Amino acid sequence: MLINCVVYQDGKRIRDIPVDEISQWLGRGDSFVWVALRDATDEELTAMQKQFHLPDLAVEDAMHVHQRPKIEEYADSLFCVLHLVEPKGDELNVGEMAIFAGRDYVLSVRNRSEQGFLGVRERCEREPELLRFGSSFVLYALMDAVVDRYFPLTDAFELEIESIEEKIFELGAARSNVRRLYELKRKVMTLRHAVAPLLEAISKLYGGRVPALCAQTQDYFRDVSDHLYRINGSIDNIRDTIGTAIQVNLAMVTIETGEIGKRLAGWAAIFAVATTIVGIWGMNFEFMPELKWRYGYPMALGVIAGVCGLMYWYFRRARWL
């Protein structure tokens, strides 16, 4: 579905054009065309390929779902795939944004995502002095917008882990803690899948030898890279924390089990002794003189209480009870 198709000249918006006028605007040197598609069909992509002479392999990639984030250089154009990650209920939805960028055009194709990018176009049009850099600035602006939307996710992950941490030493919460940690881990891995390959790919757009297209906008791509590093650092931190938290949770359960084992053993011992003693005086021997004593019964109760008290005191001191 075509969202819009606009010509820009000297950093300023000229006008919306129909798709089949595109080729007239290419190759003039001072203008570029910026087309945005959404959930594009194969036909739309083929039409675009004809207008912009897009490389075959890149178009084939854009037609398939589940691409890996990447930046590929073709002769004088770039093909980028970015992941659009957004919360959807309890899960994360992963869409894709494919961007074709050449000297005089930018084509963005957004798939399976509810996130809109009209704001990026508006922001670019408000800054004509930057938009004058041409298509590579648009490429930057789109990447920047995609990457900036990863930050709320890491913030949410960090909040979630803090909320779990508050309960990590709480008895009885172990089961739900582990479950939440596991689900968090899955989400973190999904985001990592979006970030890590991009981080590697983007390093080709600044620093040493960069594609001609990005020569003037290197600093901007370095800025995106820096944001990705920050996100990646958070992700690594969260992963590490999740691992330790599961381990600690398990340790707490084991410790608690051990303590319960001790208490169980202690009380079991006390009552086993009492039961044995009352059993002795419950035997039916004829000649058990103490059974005849006037104060035999209170004495028996006293003996039992005494023995149990002694044992209680002993276990208490040994910190079993």
Next chain:
Amino acid sequence: MLINCVVYQDGKRIRDIPVDEISQWLGRGDSFVWVALRDATDEELTAMQKQFHLPDLAVEDAMHVHQRPKIEEYADSLFCVLHLVEPKGDELNVGEMAIFAGRDYVLSVRNRSEQGFLGVRERCEREPELLRFGSSFVLYALMDAVVDRYFPLTDAFELEIESIEEKIFELGAARSNVRRLYELKRKVMTLRHAVAPLLEAISKLYGGRVPALCAQTQDYFRDVSDHLYRINGSIDNIRDTIGTAIQVNLAMVTIETGEIGKRLAGWAAIFAVATTIVGIWGMNFEFMPELKWRYGYPMALGVIAGVCGLMYWYFRRARWL
């Protein structure tokens, strides 16, 4: 066993030729020979070596089973080994495909695998404009076909892990979960063995300095590499998830054991106390006044019920029961 042996010129199929005519078609510059063998004997390979002047070490490698995936450069030819991984019952079967590629020939040798590659030849013949790139395009087409068959495997792995995850917090499923996770891990490692070395090797066929043979088809090999990266990413993800899942499974069992320990301890305490009390009134002392009481028995039952009820309430509050 010879599958077929065909001469191509200008991207078009000329005709099938017998093996001993091969050498007449080499060195003409505009044509190449594409030979496919299956479970080749040493004699067949030696015969091929004579026709194509294949390097000794490469032929020796192709004669041995259990090669590691690799791409080796000899003077002006390439020698590739790929793993063919296919499900066979509950296990994965690992076959091998050895490919010798020179300027005017491609020889593929498939061993110990049921997968056929006739489709690759058909696809190539349908696209003469690409087949005009010569033997390196055939090499690409074969590699691409092999690698594309890894995708259903990672999809199956991901389905399996999702199916395990549904039961990961289910009591009583721990044993079968661990078993399935372990078996999945083995399969994943088998696929990783096929993918990781190839990923490393293929990086020599695009980017910086590439063998002369692949100079024009670099973008295609980069595309294969990209697919391998995707598969490798999935594999890493699955491995990581398996590790965490085993850990989480163990945590759930430990947590459950701890809870059972608590309940056991709680009920044991209640009944131990009751047994001790009834034992007291079962003693045979002569002077136990309450035994003579008219309502001694109901009182005793009441005491027992009261004490047990109190303990039950206490343990309940402490969340042991």
Next chain:
Amino acid sequence: MLINCVVYQDGKRIRDIPVDEISQWLGRGDSFVWVALRDATDEELTAMQKQFHLPDLAVEDAMHVHQRPKIEEYADSLFCVLHLVEPKGDELNVGEMAIFAGRDYVLSVRNRSEQGFLGVRERCEREPELLRFGSSFVLYALMDAVVDRYFPLTDAFELEIESIEEKIFELGAARSNVRRLYELKRKVMTLRHAVAPLLEAISKLYGGRVPALCAQTQDYFRDVSDHLYRINGSIDNIRDTIGTAIQVNLAMVTIETGEIGKRLAGWAAIFAVATTIVGIWGMNFEFMPELKWRYGYPMALGVIAGVCGLMYWYFRRARWL
């Protein structure tokens, strides 16, 4: 908030100047301006940007909180972000220091931290022969001051871990040990977040190709790098030790639980046997001759004591009790 704004010439302090005189002092070649801000507002930063022609992206970064430590090179200036880490109660507070350094100016902006850096200025002014190196020496002095304040933290971490280690084999301390280890881990990760990215970034300021600004002060930056390596080494060591310590703690609890299980089992067996025996003589059969014996009761007590003694001796030998 402006802390101070001073002009230096030939390594000597000339005088404090108001902010709007700054631009008059730039570009003279032999002097530089050193401005220190604290918790700067966006307006203050924009004012500075005008005076020093700071790069847009860097200023934007400085306006946002939670930057990652980094060193970025712009045309002929450097932009550095450092983390200021200081204990605050039981937690670590993380502030930031952004430094803009050009040939004839240094601007430091300290955010969300109580740490002062007046001492750095004093130290620099005491050593005019070093201050003659110009702004890059000031940059070094600031970085050195920030990094030196990481040392007391690693020392405190090492003390904490030693204090935990003293109790690691102590029964009953497991719970608090794990808690302390977990909290220590969090703090260590916070410091690592400050150190690791900086370590990577600073390597660009010495050794091979360095920014023109730092050409003469390379050895000083290598010295900072060396300090960071030491801190990083300590951090890695502590992390590794924490991991092992949690594992060992868990092992000790498991071992203790196992021992308690043995003791519980042993005593339970002894008393179960005793209870069964006394139960036998508590049965109401009419023809139980031993109940009539004169010394039946002492015999019974003897049998019980004997059997229990035997079992005790057996379990003792088997090291269960």
Next chain:
Amino acid sequence: MLINCVVYQDGKRIRDIPVDEISQWLGRGDSFVWVALRDATDEELTAMQKQFHLPDLAVEDAMHVHQRPKIEEYADSLFCVLHLVEPKGDELNVGEMAIFAGRDYVLSVRNRSEQGFLGVRERCEREPELLRFGSSFVLYALMDAVVDRYFPLTDAFELEIESIEEKIFELGAARSNVRRLYELKRKVMTLRHAVAPLLEAISKLYGGRVPALCAQTQDYFRDVSDHLYRINGSIDNIRDTIGTAIQVNLAMVTIETGEIGKRLAGWAAIFAVATTIVGIWGMNFEFMPELKWRYGYPMALGVIAGVCGLMYWYFRRARWL
């Protein structure tokens, strides 16, 4: 101990020579001397050093035991240390092979190993067209022979792990499984010690800049490297599998312990209830009307059976029994 000392010319064996004739055959350009020693004494090595002008540091290394596998380049010669790993009872015996190779000589010194290498000499002499490459081909042939003998070890390791895996989900085998896994791990680490450093070292003999000596035999060393990669891959795989297997074994034991805990708890509850009930009717109160009933006793047995049956059914449904 001298094994043999032979002169070769143009790839053909000339004749055996005594040690003190060696120096007469050096420096002729078309011939080389191949000497093999076994468990050489320091005197023998010093004698060889004089004949071949071997570098001091290399000879010192060869005199000491427990070298790390390595390949060192000296002016125009190479010094290699390889580990000879062979099974010896239940353990692995690690011997060493030191090889000195110059333009016109090869000296191999085998220490503390029962493995013979006469076969290598025979194989070389059967292929004069390859032996014509000179000493570097001999070096290759020796390395190849050493490395090929690592394969049976990895095969044995894989068999052992498969044999353990068959029992990994078998109750009661945990103890011996863990023991076998631990012992296997030790052996694997011993082989890894032999392989990993060599893998790193051998990469200097092919590819980019190689020692003059190996310029013509690069492909052969790449072949050895490829074998080492395969072995290393197996080792990594086995290590990973051992780790997971220990983890899984532990999980199975924990799961089983948990299940036994449940059953224990279930049965304990049933019998505790029964014991309490019979204890109640064993009390000696005077007024317990049911004791006088004609069918009191069967009723009591019925109550006990009923209660226990109910509990049994309940626990069964909850899958505790």
Next chain:
Amino acid sequence: MLINCVVYQDGKRIRDIPVDEISQWLGRGDSFVWVALRDATDEELTAMQKQFHLPDLAVEDAMHVHQRPKIEEYADSLFCVLHLVEPKGDELNVGEMAIFAGRDYVLSVRNRSEQGFLGVRERCEREPELLRFGSSFVLYALMDAVVDRYFPLTDAFELEIESIEEKIFELGAARSNVRRLYELKRKVMTLRHAVAPLLEAISKLYGGRVPALCAQTQDYFRDVSDHLYRINGSIDNIRDTIGTAIQVNLAMVTIETGEIGKRLAGWAAIFAVATTIVGIWGMNFEFMPELKWRYGYPMALGVIAGVCGLMYWYFRRARWL
């Protein structure tokens, strides 16, 4: 404290000189001064700095304790810090050796260590042909001596781990095994701290571009590096083994706990049944015909023995007892 201060010319010892004569001997080209200090005060170091014109930053470093091992290049001199690790009771003592080496001087400063290095001087003086290489050979000799003293430590670690391994499958040794493994780990980490940074640093002294000072003695530094690699390999191996050993130990305890749990459950069941049965015949119902039987009592004993025997046989078969 000055140990000695000697002038060497052409590899031969000329004579001991007082410290203030040093500067007279510098810059002659054919001689060098070798000074050894021990636990040097700041004054002594400042005096040396004046004589040798040592770089400020290096001297500052040498004055501070707890340096990280490193090798720094200044203009035409080298500054090295090495760790001296020696056993001291049950702990490892870590001292430091700082070495300043220039074209015509070597200054070694040993701090907080009992190890002497007079032997190094003697060894050097015995080999004038090597000492002729000048100060860089002395630097090598000192590094070599320091590194050689690490070997007895790794040997001791390996002995310790073997001694622990003998007890790893022994019941009851788990507690002391874990403790010993933990203490060993700490020592290993201390040695690793000395070795790993040095290994990295020393690679600058041989191979590619090396400091002018070491150009002729590269092979010697490679030899030291090789020793460090060996030590590092041992350390990695020991660390890996410690990790597995703790894991295995824990597995053995868990397995044993599980077995005890089974036995406990088995015996508990047998005695619980017996107690219930005797309780039944201990009930006070009036009409319990079997109580009147002549052989009721033996029958009862028979029933109990029979039931218990049956259960014993059953548990035995199930391998619980």
